[in-house]
Structures are given as C-alpha cells and as structure tokens.
Amino acid sequence: MSKERMNIPDYNTLFTEERYVQQRENKKQFEAPCSDQEKAEALAYSQSAEYMEKNFERKAVVINPHKACQPLGSVMAALGFEKTLPFVHGSQGCNSYFRSHLSRHFKEPTPAVSSSMTEDAAVFGGMSNMIDGLENAVALYKPEMVAVCTTCMAEVIGDDLSAFIGNARQKGAIAEDFPVTFANTPSFIGSHITGYDSMIKSILSQLFDRSGQTAAPGAGEEGEKLNVLLGFEPYTGNFAEIRKILNAFDTKYTILGDHSGNYDSPANGEYEYYYGGTKLADVPKAANALGSLVLQKYTLKKTQEYIKGTWKQQVSALSTPLGVKATDKLLEAISELTGLPVPASLKEERGRVVDAYADSHPYLHGKRVALAGDPDLLLGLIGFCLEVGMEPVHILCSNGDVEFDGKKWKEEVEALLATSPYGSEATVYVGKDLWHLRSLLLNDPVDLAIGSSHVKFAAKDAGVPLVRVGFPIFDRHHMHRNPIIGYQGALNLLTLIVNIVLDQLDNNESGFGDLVR
Amino acid sequence: MEPIRKEEIDDQACGSLAPKSKPCPRPKPGEAAGGCSFDGAQITLLPIMDAAHLVHGPVACAGNSWESRGSLSSGPSLSQYGFATDLSNNDIIFGGEKKLKDSIDYIAGRFAPPAIFVYATCVTALIGEDMDAVCKEASDRLGIPVVPVNSPGFVGSKNLGNRLAGDALLQYVIGTGEPELEASMGVNLIGEYNIAGEMWDIEKLMNQAGITLLSRITGDARYKEITWAHRAKANMVVCSRALLGLAKQMESKYGIPYFEGSFYGAKETTYSLRQMAYLLNDREMERRVDRLTEREENRLSHDLRPYRKILKGKKAVLYTGGVKSWSVISALKELGIQVVGVGTNKSSDEDVQRIADRVSDDTEYIPEGGASRIIKTVRERKADIMIAGGRNMYVAMKEQIPFVDINQERHKAYAGYEGLLRLAKELVDSIANPIWKLASSPAPWDKEDSYDR
Numbered sequence: 001m002s003k004e005r006m007n008i009p010d011y012n013t014l015f016t017e018e019r020y021v022q023q024r025e026n027k028k029q030f031e032a033p034c035s036d037q038e039k040a041e042a043l044a045y046s047q048s049a050e051y052m053e054k055n056f057e058r059k060a061v062v063i064n065p066h067k068a069c070q071p072l073g074s075v076m077a078a079l080g081f082e083k084t085l086p087f088v089h090g091s092q093g094c095n096s097y098f099r100s101h102l103s104r105h106f107k108e109p110t111p112a113v114s115s116s117m118t119e120d121a122a123v124f125g126g127m128s129n130m131i132d133g134l135e136n137a138v139a140l141y142k143p144e145m146v147a148v149c150t151t152c153m154a155e156v157i158g159d160d161l162s163a164f165i166g167n168a169r170q171k172g173a174i175a176e177d178f179p180v181t182f183a184n185t186p187s188f189i190g191s192h193i194t195g196y197d198s199m200i201k202s203i204l205s206q207l208f209d210r211s212g213q214t215a216a217p218g219a220g221e222e223g224e225k226l227n228v229l230l231g232f233e234p235y236t237g238n239f240a241e242i243r244k245i246l247n248a249f250d251t252k253y254t255i256l257g258d259h260s261g262n263y264d265s266p267a268n269g270e271y272e273y274y275y276g277g278t279k280l281a282d283v284p285k286a287a288n289a290l291g292s293l294v295l296q297k298y299t300l301k302k303t304q305e306y307i308k309g310t311w312k313q314q315v316s317a318l319s320t321p322l323g324v325k326a327t328d329k330l331l332e333a334i335s336e337l338t339g340l341p342v343p344a345s346l347k348e349e350r351g352r353v354v355d356a357y358a359d360s361h362p363y364l365h366g367k368r369v370a371l372a373g374d375p376d377l378l379l380g381l382i383g384f385c386l387e388v389g390m391e392p393v394h395i396l397c398s399n400g401d402v403e404f405d406g407k408k409w410k411e412e413v414e415a416l417l418a419t420s421p422y423g424s425e426a427t428v429y430v431g432k433d434l435w436h437l438r439s440l441l442l443n444d445p446v447d448l449a450i451g452s453s454h455v456k457f458a459a460k461d462a463g464v465p466l467v468r469v470g471f472p473i474f475d476r477h478h479m480h481r482n483p484i485i486g487y488q489g490a491l492n493l494l495t496l497i498v499n500i501v502l503d504q505l506d507n508n509e510s511g512f513g514d515l516v517r
Numbered sequence: 518m519e520p521i522r523k524e525e526i527d528d529q530a531c532g533s534l535a536p537k538s539k540p541c542p543r544p545k546p547g548e549a550a551g552g553c554s555f556d557g558a559q560i561t562l563l564p565i566m567d568a569a570h571l572v573h574g575p576v577a578c579a580g581n582s583w584e585s586r587g588s589l590s591s592g593p594s595l596s597q598y599g600f601a602t603d604l605s606n607n608d609i610i611f612g613g614e615k616k617l618k619d620s621i622d623y624i625a626g627r628f629a630p631p632a633i634f635v636y637a638t639c640v641t642a643l644i645g646e647d648m649d650a651v652c653k654e655a656s657d658r659l660g661i662p663v664v665p666v667n668s669p670g671f672v673g674s675k676n677l678g679n680r681l682a683g684d685a686l687l688q689y690v691i692g693t694g695e696p697e698l699e700a701s702m703g704v705n706l707i708g709e710y711n712i713a714g715e716m717w718d719i720e721k722l723m724n725q726a727g728i729t730l731l732s733r734i735t736g737d738a739r740y741k742e743i744t745w746a747h748r749a750k751a752n753m754v755v756c757s758r759a760l761l762g763l764a765k766q767m768e769s770k771y772g773i774p775y776f777e778g779s780f781y782g783a784k785e786t787t788y789s790l791r792q793m794a795y796l797l798n799d800r801e802m803e804r805r806v807d808r809l810t811e812r813e814e815n816r817l818s819h820d821l822r823p824y825r826k827i828l829k830g831k832k833a834v835l836y837t838g839g840v841k842s843w844s845v846i847s848a849l850k851e852l853g854i855q856v857v858g859v860g861t862n863k864s865s866d867e868d869v870q871r872i873a874d875r876v877s878d879d880t881e882y883i884p885e886g887g888a889s890r891i892i893k894t895v896r897e898r899k900a901d902i903m904i905a906g907g908r909n910m911y912v913a914m915k916e917q918i919p920f921v922d923i924n925q926e927r928h929k930a931y932a933g934y935e936g937l938l939r940l941a942k943e944l945v946d947s948i949a950n951p952i953w954k955l956a957s958s959p960a961p962w963d964k965e966d967s968y969d970r
Contacts, residue, residue: 010928011714024591060619062576062603069577091639091671092544093553097581109911116544129546136547153639153671188575188605271915
C-alpha cells in the first residue's frame with residue numbers, strides 16, 4: 001500500500017501508553033478504590049479452597065451460565081430445512097439475541113423473524129401479532145415454510161399456537177396449504193438442545209401428518225435410504241464429514257435437519273436468505289426409510305421417540321462420534337442399519353489416524369483436562385481423551401438438568417470413565433456454572449481446558465490454556481468449518497490439542513530451545 | 518446554544534421535540550427485529566463497572582447476553598460477570614421473589630459490590646414479581662443500593678430500554694451522593710459507553726483542556742461517581758437517542774444545562790469541547806480549548822493527508838443508530854467520503870434533522886432494517902463501502918462489499934482527533950484489501966476466452 005504506513009494499535013496496546021495509564025491512575029482518586037493489598041487478598045481468597053466450598057454451597061444465583069435457551073436451538077433446527085423461515089413468537093429482543101449469537105459463532109447472517117409482542121399482547125394475548133407477523137414475514141421473506149417457536153413471554157401468557165395459526169389461515173393471512181410448523185419452547189425449561197429437539201420433532205411430525213402418508217419402514221424407493229440426524233450441530237464441517245462417510249459406504253441417505261448450507265454459504269456477490277437444507281418433500285418420505293441414525297442421542301430425545309414410535313423405525317443412537325473408538329461405533333451402526341460392509345477407504349483412514357495418535361502420544365499422555373459443554377459433545381470428548389491417554393478431571397455440564405435426564409447421562413458418563421484407568425480422577429458436575437468451574441480450575445489444577453469461548457475467562461484466571469471446542473465459539477475464526485467427527489475429525493481434534501500443548505512448551509522455554517518435537 | 522423551551526423539557530416521549538413528537542416506533546411483527554428493552558436497559562447500565570448486574574429471569578436472558586459488548590473498564594470487572602436468578606418452571610408458578618432475595622444476598626456477601634442492579638425480564642414482569650419491594654427491603658437490610666430496573670423485554674424497543682435505564686438512574690442513583698472534590702467545573706458525559714476505549718480518548722482531550730469530567734454515564738463508570746452527577750455544571754449528551762430524556766430531566770430537576778454533541782470527526786469534537794467550555798462559563802478555559810482544538814486539528818489535517826488522497830470521492834452507505842447516524846457523516850465528509858445512503862431506523866427526529874443538515878439532497882434515507890434494503894442502496898448508489906454493525910457484517914461479506922464495523926463489537930476507538938485518523942486507516946485498509954478484487958473477478962474457467970474459437 002502507501003509508504004506512509006501508520007501503526008494503529010487496538011485497545012490492548014493503545015491504552016498501555018503512559019498518558020492513558022496516568023489518566024486512569026488519576027481517576028482512582030475519586031472512585032475510592034480498595035488498596036492493592038486488599039485487592040490481592042480478595043483475589044487470593046477467591047482462589048482458595050475455603051472459597052470453593054462456599055461457592056459450591058451456593059444455591060441462589062447462577063454466575064456465568066454456560067447455556068443458551070430453547071428457542072435459540074429451535075431457530076437452528078428450522079434453518080436445517082429448505083426455504084424455512086424461523087419465526088420467534090414473543091417479545092422481539094429474544095430473536096435479536098438468537099440472530100447475533102448464531103451469527104457470531106458461524107460468522108454468517110441468520111435469517112429469523114419475531115412476532116414482536118408488546119404490553120398489549122401481554123394483556124390480550126399474542127394472536128394478532130402472530131397473524132400480522134405471519135402475513136408480513138411471508139410477504140417479505142418469501143419462505144416455503146415457517147417454523148414457529150415461542151419465547152418465555154408467549155409461554156407464560158399461554159398462547160395457543162395451533163389455534164392462532166389456524167386463525168391466521170382462516171383470515172387469509174397465509175394460504176391454507178402453506179406449511180407452518182410450531183414448537184413450544186419456553187426458556188425457563190431445558191436449554192438450546194431441548195429446543196432443537198422440540199423443533200425437529202415438530203417439523204418431522206407435522207410435515208408427516210400433513211402429507212397423509214402412512215409409515216412403512218423399508219418400503220418402496222425410500223426403503224433403501226438411511227435417515228441421519230446430527231442434532232444441535234455447531235460444526236458445519238461435521239455435515240460434510242458424515243456425507244463423506246455415508247458416500248464411502250455407498251448408501252443413500254436423507255439428512256433430517258441440515259443447516260450447513262445456511263451457515264456455510266459462498267460469497268458470490270449476492271446474499272440469498274435460504275441455502276440448502278433438507279427438502280420439505282423428503283420429510284414425509286423419510287418415514288419409509290430403512291432406519292435412522294442419530295448422532296446426539298441426549299439432544300434428540302423426543303425426536304428419537306417419535307421416529308421409533310410413529311415411524312416404527314429402527315434407530316441407532318450415538319453421542320457425538322469424537323475419536324477413533326466412537327467413529328468405529330458409528331461405522332458399525334451404519335453397517336448394521338444398511339447391511340453394508342465398512343469400506344476400505346475408511347479402514348485406511350482409521351489407520352492413518354491411529355498413526356497420528358501414536359506420533360503425538362508423548363505430549364498428550366497423562367495431561368489433566370477440564371471439559372465443559374453439551375451432554376453429547378462431552379461424552380464424545382471424554383471418549384477421545386481416554387483413548388489418547390489424557391485424564392479428564394473436571395467435567396461440567398451446565399445444561400444437563402433434570403429435564404434433560406441428567407441422571408441417566410451422568411451414569412453413562414461415569415460408566416465410560418470406568419472403562420479406563422485414565423478416567424479415575426474425574427468428577428462430573430451437572431447443572432453447575434462457569435464460576436464453579438473457575439474454583440475447580442484454581443483448586444485442582446489441570447493442564448488444559450476444553451470448551452466454548454465462554455470458558456476462556458475461568459481458564460485465563462487459572463492460567464490454563466483453552467482448546468475451543470463446542471458452542472459458542474465467538475473469538476476464533478473458522479473452527480466450525482473443520483469437522484471434529486469421524487476419523488478426519490479425530491485427526492483435527494488431535495492436531496488442535498497437541499499443538500496447543502506444544503505451543504505451551506515453546507512459550508515456557510528459555511532461549512532457543514527445542515526445534516524437534 | 519439555543520435556549521430550551523419549557524415544552525421540550527417536559528416532553529419525555531422518546532427524546533423527540535414537541536410538537537412533532539412521536540413515540541418510540543413499535544416493532545412490526547414478522548420482521549427481523551432489533552434488541553428489546555431489557556437489552557437496552559442492560560447495555561446502558563453494564564458499563565458501570567464496579568456494580569453487580571443481576572438478571573431476574575430465566576438463565577438464558579443472561580446467558581444470551583453476557584460478555585458481548587465492547588465497553589472497556591480501566592479497573593473493576595464485576596459488571597462483566599453474568600449473574601442470573603435462573604427461574605425455572607416451578608418459580609414461574611410459585612414466584613421467584615425468594616430466589617431473588619437469596620441471590621442479592623449471595624452477591625452482596627461474596628462480591629461486596631457498591632451497588633446491585635436488578636433487571637426485570639419478560640417472565641418476572643408477567644408473573645407479577647414485586648421487584649421494587651424486594652430490592653428496597655434488601656437495600657435497607659444490606660446497606661447498599663439495590664436498584665430495580667423495570668424494563669422487561671416486551672415493553673418495547675432497545676431504545677425505550679435505554680430510557681428506562683436512565684429513569685432508574687434518576688430515581689435511585691443520581692443525587693444520592695456528594696463529590697469528594699471541588700466540582701464546580703465538572704461536566705457529565707451522558708450516553709457514552711467507552712466502546713473500544715473511546716471514552717479514554719475523550720477524557721484525555723478534556724484533561725488537556727482542563728475540563729473536569731465529573732460523572733461518566735456510563736462508560737467505564739463507577740457507581741459512586743454517578744450518585745453525584747447532579748453537582749455538574751453542564752451535561753453533554755453523546756447518544757441522544759438513548760439518554761436525552763435523562764439530560765432533560767436533570768435540567769428541570771437540578772437546573773443543569775445540556776447540549777447534544779459528538780466526538781466523531783474533528784469538527785464535531787471541536788464543537789463539543791467548545792460547547793463545554795462555553796457552558797462552564799470560563800473565559801480562560803475557552804481560550805485553552807481554542808488553542809487545543811486548533812493545534813489538534815492542524816496536526817490531524819497533516820496526518821490525514823495520505824488517507825484523504827485515497828478516500829476522496831469514495832461513496833459510503835451508513836447504517837447505524839443514535840448519535841452515529843449523523844455524526845459519522847461529518848467524520849466521513851472530513852475524509853472526503855460522500856454518504857449516499859443512511860439508516861434512520863434508530864434515530865430521533867433531531868438526529869434525522871442533523872442527518873439532513875449534513876448530507877446532500879439525493880442521499881437515500883433507509884428508514885427500516887433488513888439486509889436486502891441496505892444492500893440495494895449500496896448497489897444502486899455504487900457505494901465503495903458499507904459502514905454498519907455486526908449483524909449486517911456477514912451479509913456484506915456475502916455480497917463482497919468492503920465493510921467497517923462501527924458498533925459495539927469493534928476493537929478500535931474512533932472518537933476524537935486521533936479516532937478520526939484510526940477510522941481513516943480502517944476505511945482505507947478495508948477498501949484496499951485484495952480480497953475484494955479476488956471476490957469480484959470470475960474464476961479462470963468462467964472467464965471468456967478471447968483467444969480461441
């Protein structure tokens with residue numbers, strides 16, 4: 001560019017300049033601050049075992065939560081279907097949060113609208129908002145389906161979605177045959193994964209019911225296909241990876257709920273509102289598939305029940321298949337559902353990943369790890385840690401509450417930990433927040449933390465490097481584009497983790513140090 | 518400054534001037550709406566850095582919002598903690614007041630903040646929690662201010678929430694303390710949130726001119742300094758869309774004159790500093806400000822030369838809210854950039870008037886959101902760059918439009934003289950980046966081959 005290159009520091013460096021430092025010092029005279037000694041004492045206390053005990057006795061308040069709410073999951077679910085517009089029924093701000101939240105993670109726009117309820121809706125109910133909203137949204141954004149989910153507000157006042165949508169049709173706000181699916185998703189129950197599940201189940205069941213078909217698993221042309229459900233999937237790369245695996249098997253399949261297109265669209269000069277997604281016509285047909293493969297069994301609880309119960313299909317349910325062993329199980333499940341053998345290309349890929357594990361194992365062996373995330377992701381991460389010889393120590397699941405079958409999940413986690421001596425140090429915390437995690441990291445130190453961007457503050461306080469895995473990841477780019485499932489995903493995770501360990505080694509070294517690791 | 522008419526002072530409706538005052542625009546069902554009143558109230562008060570901010574509602578209201586604003590702190594970080602009462606199904610039925618009380622007690626006991634702000638959410642407002650009573654009781658018992666902020670999401674837009682937060686400050690905070698220093702020369706900054714540290718640049722300029730910044734409302738504020746805001750000699754309203762009502766009420770209640778100003782662009786900055794000195798009614802200070810602003814403007818003018826060369830004649834579409842909707846236009850004009858389209862969705866009537874004063878007649882006004890509307894303007898007017906906030910950024914990327922983020926997530930401070938220099942550099946960098954050429958040229962196999970056939 002030009003010769004007159006100017007160095008413009010961002011706030012991290014700019015405000016370390018002397019004049020700004022001086023300014024802040026001057027400011028202290030009127031804020032009546034604590035003395036440095038008092039601050040140091042308070043900090044030390046907050047890091048102590050005594051404080052940790054008090055922190056864990058805390059019942060009343062949540063400090064630094066690690067979950068989002070149901071409708072956020074529903075918005076993601078809706079974006080998994082062809083030309084479907086997510087419609088959040090309730091007060092408007094919720095929708096705005098969901099759009100920013102998802103956009104900050106994927107670095108992509110999130111099309112979603114709100115019925116923008118206000119006080120009058122609080123008093124008289126949200127019907128007119130729903131009717132006007134549907135009419136406006138269809139006119140403005142020209143979707144082929146609208147997927148309605150609710151916020152707390154609509155739930156507390158008890159809006160009847162089915163009746164409202166019926167009235168909207170009667171009044172001609174939307175056409176009789178225009179599909180509007182809906183799910184009740186109050187935020188004071190469950191979390192983003194509950195909402196994802198509710199919306200997927202609603203879309204499957206409502207589109208199926210409308211079609212007037214009857215379920216006949218294994219019948220007709222669709223009878224050779226496999227249904228695949230990935231769940232609340234923050235990695236677009238995982239969709240590509242599962243496709244690669246299924247194509248290697250040479251089996252036909254339908255992905256039910258595929259938001260990868262919406263969250264990985266090309267920059268080719270024109271933004272469209274809708275990219276890809278499961279074809280609406282494919283949803284009723286999916287009832288005739290050979291069977292269903294579920295990759296987040298704790299997330300997709302209701303959906304599984306529906307597929308088993310109404311579609312009478314065989315369901316193979318796994319947790320996020322991270323690492324070699326979990327991928328082995330995935331391939332076995334596909335093999336069992338389809339009757340096809342595991343293809344040679346995948347066997348070879350497995351061998352390469354095992355080789356990579358072997359190359360890296362000296363740096364991972366015995367590394368103590370803290371994990372935070374959603375239930376299915378955690379099961380995958382624990383499995384991965386155990387097979388590379390890392391020791392999970394603190395396992396924190398904020399949204400594994402009672403509604404989530406927390407107990408059953410915990411039992412499965414503990415059973416998984418018991419399969420390996422590397423799991424013996426671990427404790428599982430269900431429903432705890434990131435302030436609890438901070439105490440844990442400070443009092444029972446680990447070498448690495450694995451979790452979302454929100455974990456970074458606790459990790460920083462404790463001086464532990466953070467490997468960003470899960471949702472949301474706001475402060476790193478493109479992590480979601482690379483798969484973490486399958487053998488390729490295992491390799492990606494391994495690369496990510498071992499290189500953070502190696503970075504640490506380099507950072508701690510004085511002088512030139514080692515070139516060869 | 519023009520004298521303010523009585524009816525203007527009385528008019529609290531959304532900061533618009535009587536008689537053409539209009540209420541905050543109602544969100545329209547079926548559109549991709551912006552933030553809610555809860556969001557607006559919280560972002561106004563969160564920059565009070567040493568206070569605890571407790572969200573009374575389902576955990577996700579806090580979970581969806583904490584740690585997502587770029588308001589910087591020079592010290593305490595308590596405001597960055599995400600506190601929530603985490604109401605669940607049972608609390609909706611039986612009430613959450615006990616949980617609220619326990620949460621306040623826990624925070625007071627463990628974090629010892631100078632004050633706790635408690636935010637209502639849709640849920641607590643609908644189930645009829647008596648938050649005011651719980652806060653008052655806790656406040657009396659604990660001996661620290663516990664301030665209820667009654668701004669549940671459904672009452673309206675983000676802007677309305679900003680105002681309701683201002684009301685909470687006026688009702689519970691301002692006037693409850695006295696400054697420790699002689700503050701006869703003090704000015705309050707209202708509606709400046711220290712995004713990316715902009716407040717520090719402003720404060721530096723004020724320091725150089727010898728103007729005391731009495732209370733920051735609320736960028737990088739401490740609770741205590743807001744309690745004595747009523748002792749200021751003048752108020753400067755930086756974001757009028759958000760907190761003009763607060764300034765008006767302080768004028769009628771405490772007789773503090775105010776003016777609306779901005780720090781985007783050299784001219785606006787100079788004007789604002791002069792206005793402060795003028796309202797403080799100190800000749801010597803006015804002379805000091807004149808010397809300072811002249812020196813800074815000259816220096817800036819020199820430093821900007823290479824950037825002006827590149828930016829001259831470029832066209833921009835600006836889509837932002839509040840004060841930035843007009844003041845950034847001045848800044849861009851100083852850089853030689855023509856604003857061909859401007860969003861007015863989050864601007865008050867006066868803001869729109871100020872926009873009109875600053876743009877040419879054929880500039881397009883974009884009254885409503887929606888990415889497609891903004892993009893259309895960029896295309897039709899052949900703009901070189903789009904300047905907007907994060908939610909529109911990724912659409913711009915898809916459409917291969919150079920983009921500069923000027924909203925809450927940015928990491929660079931654009932206020933004051935040095936800020937304009939930073940903005941210039943950012944604009945040049947964005948326009949000059951080779952990615953736009955790459956993105957807009959077809960792949961080689963799509964190119965028409967002129968050699969064969």
